[in-house]
Amino acid sequence: MTRTGLTIVIIVVVMALVGPLVSPFDPAAQELSLRLVGPTATHWFGLDELGRDVLARVLTGARISLLVGLIVVGVSSIVGTVMGAVAGYFGGVIDEMISRVIDVLMAFPGLLLAIAIVAVLGPSLVNVVLALTIIGWVGYARLVRGQALRVRELEYVSAARASGAGTRRILLHHVIPAVLPAVAVQATLGMGGAIVSEAALSFLGLGVQPPTPSWGTMLSYGRAHLLDAPHVTIFPGLAIAVLVLGFNFLGDGLRDRLDPRA
């Protein structure tokens, strides 16, 4: 399962990088006479409502999706790990404060808070990344806090403390490394989550703005042509499902390997 997931992810990353070699068409070039034409030998995925090559746009969209996933997961996991480790290790007032913030942010289901944030800040890629990071770090913080509470009671941490190691050293060298496997699993699954979230926001018109190709935006525009040009909807959606499935396979596989109890 891990291998299947990794293979899917690698293929998508490579396709995103070498996009122009796969489809020589400019993702922004319009061929209005060919608008909404279905898949042909030249245009494998057909053309969209402005006569743009759907394959070229799916490949460029992959870059946006992967980029958003990487930034959101990267920043969220670092912020969340630090906050969670600090809260769990120190306990007391610091833990109370961080935990209450986590509680309030967790009171908003899934994407709702991200929708709210982007709705007031205005639709853009930067605001999507910001909103997804604001809701994203909480999951890591909660995970790491729980683990840190456990780790700080372990003998090797007590031994390190007894031998004069400072708080910073204990956190960086003992607590955080112990929680990293769990964070890695969550981050892998989080890549899929961030990619779907970006696409969902873009689908609602709150994310990446045209003409930048994003899978969610493509699906949103495809809706108007479900009857006459279903290919405009089918291919970007397939791309999301395949990439997310890849990350989910990879995350599940990693969890089985790193955490035999799960």
Place this chain on the structure above:
Amino acid sequence: MLAVLVFLARRLVLTIPVLLGVATLVFSLIHLIPGDPAQSILGEAAVPADVEALRHTLGLDRPLIVQYGGFLAGLVQGNLGTSLRTGEPVTSQIADRIPATFELALAAMVVAIAVAIPLGLAGAVWRGTIADHAAMTMALAGVSIPNFWLGPLLAIVFGVEFGWLPVSGRGGIEHLILPAISLGGALAAIVARLTRATVIEELREQYVTAARSRGASRRRAVLGHAFRNSLIPIVTVVGLQFGAVLTGAVITETIFSWPGIGRLLVQSIGFRDYPMVQGCILFIAVTYVGVNLATDLLYGVLDPRIRYR
């Protein structure tokens, strides 16, 4: 009995700061708008007098602390302000949409459970076989397929190609089928995986072996013993997923033009009707907190071990 009451009271009290935090966050939303919110709502071309009038309507000309106090006081009385688009109270417009959203959410959950439990049981009983792998691959695919793709796909196949089902609006049960499947798909996948994992866990317990040694059939051991004991975690997860279903409804309602709160939210964002946006967000978040609380309480009452943690 006393332990149950103490548990219930403590859980209820713990919810108050969370609700206050949610209200504060929703209140601050309008102040996150870059620049002057009133100017942003009316657009750059608006005349200063109109901007000033809107600032007054929204209460933005009052000190922040007074605005906050007014917001909380209104909330307690069920007053969420007036829609900028229709001029009607936000609460009454949300109330009008509640039945549609709840109908859709419940239908999605019914679909999810009806699909997931047989799938999960099959995975657990025939663990490691092709049937198990097929069921779990299907479940993982279900988690990975976003509802904003599944929805249009279902519409293409069953609405457009076969013409069996309507693809927009609310009406009879036939209007409910496609949106409910599209919204329930991801939940079905989660519940199927959970059912499989919990039933496998329970099947290892000694009481199952004991039941089998007393001559209970395999079918009875699985359904009457292992599955019955798996129900508590399954019900809990379904309850906790209600929030995800509500958020998913924002997208599903948009796809199928379903006249619920999610569609109202998306439309209000488009019209920059911020009081309505705040109202919808608050309503969904508070419902989510409420359902989670109810799930927790039920769990605590059903399973005495939880109360003493």
